[in-house]
Amino acid sequence: MKRSNLTLWLAASLVYIFLYIPLIIVVVYSFNDSRLNAEWVGFTLDWYYKLFQNEEMLLAARNSLIIAVSASLLATTLGTMAGLAIHRFRLKFLPVLAFTPVAMPEILLGVSLLLFFLQVLNLTLGMFSIIIAHATFCIGFVAIIVRARLQGMDESIFEAARDLGATPWQTFRLITLPLILPAVVAGALMSFTLSIDDFVITFFTKGVGEPILPIQIYTMIKIAVTPEVNAISTLLMLLTLVLIILANRLDAGMLQGDKKS
């Protein structure tokens, strides 16, 4: 028994190391005073300094933030509605619409939206098309989180509110929304992370004008790798880390709420 646990520990630790080594290397090299990602030369903050002087990169970061905030607001509103509707009304069609984009390969959504924007809407691709595209696949994620929260709740509180004469809007505002709020916020944070990280769908629905963060990173990786990539990567990791911890806090709160009911 003891020996089997040791083997298990060893194997699992190796996998954890495999998960973290690449990221640690990127962070370490972002402080390395060498143009080559080969050996450690000395500590420097040069790459961060260069990054903050790179106008195009800053513009890309700004654009990506605008896209992520807009897409997650849109996806959270519609996704919460979808989650509520799916849970409450036992719909058949909406779940298929909401959950399929989550499950299928991203490239298919990207390609079909590219065709749709150019052929039917005759749109110039840009920030707007990216926001729509990101919202389309984020709705499903928000709906899943909201629905999971609703499934864990006692239906009788809604009935009680109705029996006491609350209108549907009052029930929603005073009972449902406060109860599902952690799930809504968690969904919004998740949408934000998905949007700011998304490469594939952005790649197909981007225009030629505005620089977008993942596309800038892709170009840097493909054409000329400089340690600036390491610096922007480290900063992005930091941002995601903060968001994940935030979402996890809310999630833990959610679980405790479930235990009480």
Place this chain on the structure above:
Amino acid sequence: MNKLRLTRWLVSLPPTLFLLLFFAAPSLLMIVTSFRYPGEFGGLAPLSALETMTGEGDSGLYGLTLETYHFFFSDILYAEIFLKSFAVATLTTLICLIMAYPVAMLIAKSEKKYRNLMILLVVLPFASNFLIRIYAWMIILGPESAFSHFVNNILQMLGFEPVMLLFSPFAVIVGMVYVHLPFMILPLYTNLEKHDPVLLDAAQDLGANRWQRFWLITWPQSLPGVFSGAALVFIPVLGMFAVPDILGGTGDILIGNLIKDQFLGTRDWPFGSTLSIMLMLTVLCVAGLSMLLARPRTSR
């Protein structure tokens, strides 16, 4: 009652309309596009003008054609790329399974208070930017990296030629595994966590050794988790273009790269749509199969 119906419409209509417009309609459009002719300068040939342009009888009904499908099935190259993508997806799924199993098992066996942290540690790297996770392997497998030197030194000692790790099928597999590993760990853990340890104790009392206990009790019980994890890895790998694009060489083209080239390279939209539909059909088959296999068996 009327009020309830009104609420129902108010809540479900906005998301339904949005998704009909931006998910269902584009998907249908893609199907239609796959039956059209490519334009002279990329994109699509206009529907109405086509009849007069070609002046031939076989231009099909309303400018629609099966040509792209014919093209797809007539050239063995496309079948080969689909097969290669299948092979890469299968290999990635198997490696993910082998790596995920001990982690999922360890988390499931750990005390409850540590489990959330251990799961968070699995999810964290996966939450960092997708491109960055791929890029990290460019550093590790690069020709000047310590790892490359190490591998090539060993190869030299054994009398082999030195190899280039980056831009190779090996790099593609490593990248695919790295990007998709958590998709295997999480469903596997969800399954393993529900196992009743009493069964293992009983088997031990009856004289089963460690190996027998695993293969006769844990493994068959975990199959639903294995299959749902396999689907979650297999499906996105099948459509992935970024990993082969960044870590692979010029020969390591998969379905995703082929589709990408049709839309952003040669701009042959009908053929790109046909390839996408073929990918979608493949994905549907895989998803259906895994749902069938992952269904908990009720008959005993």
